Amino acid sequence: MNLAKVVGTVVSSQKEDSLTGLKFLVLELVDERRKATGASVVAADAVGAGVGELVLYAAGSSARQTRVTDKRPVDAVVMAIVDSWEIDGKEIYRKGRDDGELSP
Amino acid sequence: MNLAKVVGTVVSSQKEDSLTGLKFLVLELVDERRKATGASVVAADAVGAGVGELVLYAAGSSARQTRVTDKRPVDAVVMAIVDSWEIDGKEIYRKGRDDGELSP
Amino acid sequence: MNLAKVVGTVVSSQKEDSLTGLKFLVLELVDERRKATGASVVAADAVGAGVGELVLYAAGSSARQTRVTDKRPVDAVVMAIVDSWEIDGKEIYRKGRDDGELSP
Amino acid sequence: MNLAKVVGTVVSSQKEDSLTGLKFLVLELVDERRKATGASVVAADAVGAGVGELVLYAAGSSARQTRVTDKRPVDAVVMAIVDSWEIDGKEIYRKGRDDGELSP
Amino acid sequence: MNLAKVVGTVVSSQKEDSLTGLKFLVLELVDERRKATGASVVAADAVGAGVGELVLYAAGSSARQTRVTDKRPVDAVVMAIVDSWEIDGKEIYRKGRDDGELSP
Numbered sequence: 001m002n003l004a005k006v007v008g009t010v011v012s013s014q015k016e017d018s019l020t021g022l023k024f025l026v027l028e029l030v031d032e033r034r035k036a037t038g039a040s041v042v043a044a045d046a047v048g049a050g051v052g053e054l055v056l057y058a059a060g061s062s063a064r065q066t067r068v069t070d071k072r073p074v075d076a077v078v079m080a081i082v083d084s085w086e087i088d089g090k091e092i093y094r095k096g097r098d099d100g101e102l103s104p
Numbered sequence: 105m106n107l108a109k110v111v112g113t114v115v116s117s118q119k120e121d122s123l124t125g126l127k128f129l130v131l132e133l134v135d136e137r138r139k140a141t142g143a144s145v146v147a148a149d150a151v152g153a154g155v156g157e158l159v160l161y162a163a164g165s166s167a168r169q170t171r172v173t174d175k176r177p178v179d180a181v182v183m184a185i186v187d188s189w190e191i192d193g194k195e196i197y198r199k200g201r202d203d204g205e206l207s208p
Numbered sequence: 209m210n211l212a213k214v215v216g217t218v219v220s221s222q223k224e225d226s227l228t229g230l231k232f233l234v235l236e237l238v239d240e241r242r243k244a245t246g247a248s249v250v251a252a253d254a255v256g257a258g259v260g261e262l263v264l265y266a267a268g269s270s271a272r273q274t275r276v277t278d279k280r281p282v283d284a285v286v287m288a289i290v291d292s293w294e295i296d297g298k299e300i301y302r303k304g305r306d307d308g309e310l311s312p
Numbered sequence: 313m314n315l316a317k318v319v320g321t322v323v324s325s326q327k328e329d330s331l332t333g334l335k336f337l338v339l340e341l342v343d344e345r346r347k348a349t350g351a352s353v354v355a356a357d358a359v360g361a362g363v364g365e366l367v368l369y370a371a372g373s374s375a376r377q378t379r380v381t382d383k384r385p386v387d388a389v390v391m392a393i394v395d396s397w398e399i400d401g402k403e404i405y406r407k408g409r410d411d412g413e414l415s416p
Numbered sequence: 417m418n419l420a421k422v423v424g425t426v427v428s429s430q431k432e433d434s435l436t437g438l439k440f441l442v443l444e445l446v447d448e449r450r451k452a453t454g455a456s457v458v459a460a461d462a463v464g465a466g467v468g469e470l471v472l473y474a475a476g477s478s479a480r481q482t483r484v485t486d487k488r489p490v491d492a493v494v495m496a497i498v499d500s501w502e503i504d505g506k507e508i509y510r511k512g513r514d515d516g517e518l519s520p
Contacts, residue, residue, distance in 0.1 A: 001336070003354060007191050007192055009190060010160065010186060010189040011187045011188050014152075014184070014185040015151060016171075024160070031352055032319065032338050040136040041105070041106060046328050046385070056322065060166070061165045061373045061477070062372070062375065062376060063166065063387075064166060064169070067328075071169055073162045073168075075162040075164050075167075080327035080328065080331060082322060082323070083324055085320060086321060087320035112296065112300075114211070114290060115293065116289060116290050119255060128264070132240065145209070145210060147209070168273070176270075177254070177270050177271065179267050179270040180209055215503050216504065217501065218501040219499045220498050223495060223497065224495040232417070234501060248447055248448040250418060268478070269478065272478060279481055281474045282417065282478055283479075284417055315458060343456055344423065344424065359432060368431075368440070371491050372476050374477065374479065377480070377487055377489040377490075378432050378489050391432040391435060392428040392432065393430040394426060395430075397442060398425060399423050
C-alpha cells in the first residue's frame with residue numbers, strides 16, 4: 001500500500017456496467033515524510049474518503065478485495081482513511097491537526 | 105487506474121485466437137493536471153472509446169474483469185470515458201469543452 | 209500491453225518442468241512513435257514471432273491466459289504480431305514496409 | 313521480494329472491515345548493499361516485525377498468501393524477518409550485530 | 417521475465433510458516449547486453465541456482481506457479497538457469513564460457 005492525499009474526483013457516465021455506483025478519487029501520492037512524490041493515481045473509494053484526507057490505497061488484484069470493488073475492472077482502491085502515522089518514533093501526521101497539509 | 109488520452113490504434117491479424125474482435129487502443133498517459141507524462145500503453149477497448157477522448161484505464165488482472173476481456177491475455181483495458189474531473193475544487197477537464205486538448 | 213521489437217532468444221535446459229517447449233524471446237520495448245525506450249523484457253512466444261518483428265506483449269497474470277502459457281511461471285507473453293499502427297491518423301508502422309526498423 | 317527496514321507504523325480506524333486487527337508498517341526499501349533506495353511502502357505485518365528490523369516483503373497478489381492477509385485488500389506484506397544476507401560471499405548484514413543501521 | 421545474475425542469499429528463521437524450506441536468492445538484474453541495470457530483487461529458487469549463475473526470474477502471481485512456491489507469499493521466482501542468449505544473431509552469453517561475468 002501507499003499513503004496518498006485525496007485531491008479530486010473523476011466523473012464518467014459511459015463506462016463498463018459493473019462500475020455503476022463507484023466513486024473515483026484522484027490521489028496524489030505522498031512519501032513517508034508526507035511530501036508529494038509527484039505521482040498520481042485514480043482509485044475507487046471503499047471507505048467514504050473526501051478531498052483533503054490522507055488515505056491508504058491498495059493496487060493490483062488486491063484492489064478488488066473490498067465489497068464495492070469485487071469482480072470489477074478496478075486496479076486501485078482507497079481502503080483506509082489514515083488517523084496518524086509515525087516514523088522513527090516521531091508523529092508525522094495526525095488527522096484533525098495536520099489535515100490535508102503536505103510537507104514542503 | 106490512470107487518466108489517458110486515446111491517440112491511436114493497433115492492428116494485428118496474427119494473434120492468440122481469443123483476441124479476435126478486440127480493438128487495441130494506443131493511450132498517452134496524462135497526469136491529474138492533464139499534462140502528458142511521456143508514457144504510453146496499449147489497451148483493449150471495453151467502452152467504444154475513440155481517438156482524441158480522455159479515458160480511464162485499468163491494468164493488471166483487473167483488465168480482464170470486463171465482458172470483452174474476460175480470460176483473455178490482455179493487461180490493460182479502457183473501462184470508462186471521462187466526462188470531467190476536478191482537482192482541489194477546480195474543473196480540469198470537461199468533455200465537449202476541452203476535447204482532446206492537453207495542458208502544455 | 210506494450211509494443212516491442214523481438215531482438216533475440218534465450219535458451220535454458222535447466223528449468224521448471226512446465227516450461228518445456230516454450231520459446232523465450234528477448235524484447236526491446238518501443239514507444240508509440242516506434243522509438244526504443246531502452247527497456248527490455250523476456251517473454252514467452254504464443255504466436256510464432258521471429259527476430260525483427262514488431263509485437264504486442266502482455267505482462268503479469270494476463271501472460272498466463274494463452275494456450276501455451278496456462279498455469280506456467282511466465283509473466284510476459286507475446287500474444288500478437290503487429291500489422292500496423294497509427295497515431296493521430298498517421299501510420300507509424302506497417303509490416304512489410306518498415307520491418308524491424310526503429311525510429312532514430 | 314525486496315529487502316526493507318521497518319521505520320514506522322500507520323493507524324487507521326475508518327477502514328474496510330476485513331482489515332480489522334492488521335498492523336500496518338512503513339517500510340524504507342534498501343538495496344542489496346543495505347543502502348536506502350529512497351522508496352517507501354506500507355505493508356501488513358504477518359510476522360510480528362518491529363521498528364528498526366530488516367525484513368523481506370512480498371507485493372501484489374502474493375501479499376494475500378498469508379494467514380492474516382488472506383482475501384484482504386492488502387498489496388504488500390512483511391513475511392520474513394531477516395537474520396542475515398550475503399553478497400559475493402561477504403556478509404552484508406547480521407541481526408544483532410548490524411541492527412537497523414543502513415550503509416551510508 | 418528478466419535476466420539476472422545470482423549474487424547472494426538471504427537467511428530468515430522468523431517467517432510465515434509456508435516459507436519453510438524455500439531458498440531466497442539475491443538477484444542483480446542485467447539488460448539484454450549483459451550489463452547490470454543497478455536494480456536488485458530477492459527471489460525464491462525453484463531450480464537449484466547458485467551464486468554467479470545467470471538466470472531468468474518471473475514476478476507477480478506467476479512466481480507462484482512452480483512446485484515449491486505454490487500458494488506461498490512469494491512474488492519472484494528463479495524458474496530457469498540460462499544456457500545462452502543471443503541478440504541480433506550475436507551470442508551475448510554462453511554458460512561455461514562467460515560464467516558470472518557482466519559487461520562493463
